[in-house]
Amino acid sequence: MGLSVLQSRAPEPRETAVDLDNVSIQFTFPNGNVFKAVAPTSLRVGEGEFVAIVGPTGCGKSTLLNATAGLLAPASGTVEIHGNPLVGLNRSAGYLFQQDALMPWKTALDNISIALETNGTPRREALKTAQEWLGKVGLARFGDRYPHQLSGGQRKRVGLAQVLVRHPKILLMDEPFGPLDAQTRQIMGNLLLNLWAADRKAVLFVTHDLEEAIALSDRVVIMSAGPEAKIIGDHAIDLPRPRDVSDIRLHPRFHDLHRSIWEQLKAEVIKTYEPEDMS
Numbered sequence: 001m002g003l004s005v006l007q008s009r010a011p012e013p014r015e016t017a018v019d020l021d022n023v024s025i026q027f028t029f030p031n032g033n034v035f036k037a038v039a040p041t042s043l044r045v046g047e048g049e050f051v052a053i054v055g056p057t058g059c060g061k062s063t064l065l066n067a068t069a070g071l072l073a074p075a076s077g078t079v080e081i082h083g084n085p086l087v088g089l090n091r092s093a094g095y096l097f098q099q100d101a102l103m104p105w106k107t108a109l110d111n112i113s114i115a116l117e118t119n120g121t122p123r124r125e126a127l128k129t130a131q132e133w134l135g136k137v138g139l140a141r142f143g144d145r146y147p148h149q150l151s152g153g154q155r156k157r158v159g160l161a162q163v164l165v166r167h168p169k170i171l172l173m174d175e176p177f178g179p180l181d182a183q184t185r186q187i188m189g190n191l192l193l194n195l196w197a198a199d200r201k202a203v204l205f206v207t208h209d210l211e212e213a214i215a216l217s218d219r220v221v222i223m224s225a226g227p228e229a230k231i232i233g234d235h236a237i238d239l240p241r242p243r244d245v246s247d248i249r250l251h252p253r254f255h256d257l258h259r260s261i262w263e264q265l266k267a268e269v270i271k272t273y274e275p276e277d278m279s
Contacts, residue, residue: 016082017045020041020079021042022078024036051205051217052217052221054210054222055225057208058272065174068086068204069089069172070093081093093169094170096172108143108158113127133161139157160188175207185209186246190245219236222235
């Protein structure tokens with residue numbers, strides 16, 4: 001299995017945006033017990049590369065993403081961003097979480113502009129840029145709406161603009177479309193691909209949805225079941241671009257890729273449902 005995975009891997013990019021080298025992550029509880037969430041594992045993401053991470057629930061996908069963001073320090077191994085060791089927060093990255101990070105007391109326009117104002121951009125300039133981004137995500141007429149006045153998909157669009165307005169070099173996404181219905185997820189997927197195509201940021205995209213992972217990405221990385229999860233598969237997605245998330249799922253190659261990747265992923269998902277030995 002390991003050999004076949006390596007054979008399916010995409011060529012190594014010449015320039016590396018994210019380099020996780022033998023990174024392990026563990027948590028220590030107040031009673032002194034240690035939970036080893038991620039065993040030593042490595043992952044490289046090239047400049048302009050879209051990489052999706054899939055795996056069973058609780059396998060450490062988000063934990064690996066948090067290490068890349070600098071939100072937690074690995075127990076061992078190194079994290080490098082654009083060739084430099086990561087110290088503290090990853091200032092090159094924008095992070096889109098599963099749950100909305102919008103401030104309910106601010107309008108859509110202000111929620112986007114505040115991302116620039118906190119970095120020292122004058123308010124007038126920040127508001128102008130925020131309005132431009134509202135247009136890019138199809139919400140030019142909704143700048144005066146508060147989050148509770150927006151649909152789930154609209155809030156996600158505002159959140160995406162809030163992250164991208166700073167022009168991060170790396171985009172980290174943790175189940176960003178998880179709460180949305182299937183149709184809205186496909187619309188958001190197309191929006192994301194269109195925005196990504198404009199400047200080809202490096203993307204790490206965590207999802208439970210294998211179809212979504214294949215439709216969006218250049219590579220799909222598989223993590224094993226936890227605890228002590230690690231990357232066990234790295235599959236190149238050789239589907240043509242530009243892509244329409246709906247149409248690409250009808251491509252014969254899409255079904256071949258899905259069958260091949262699911263064969264490996266299924267075994268790990270099943271492990272999470274096996275009863276624990278209580279003896």
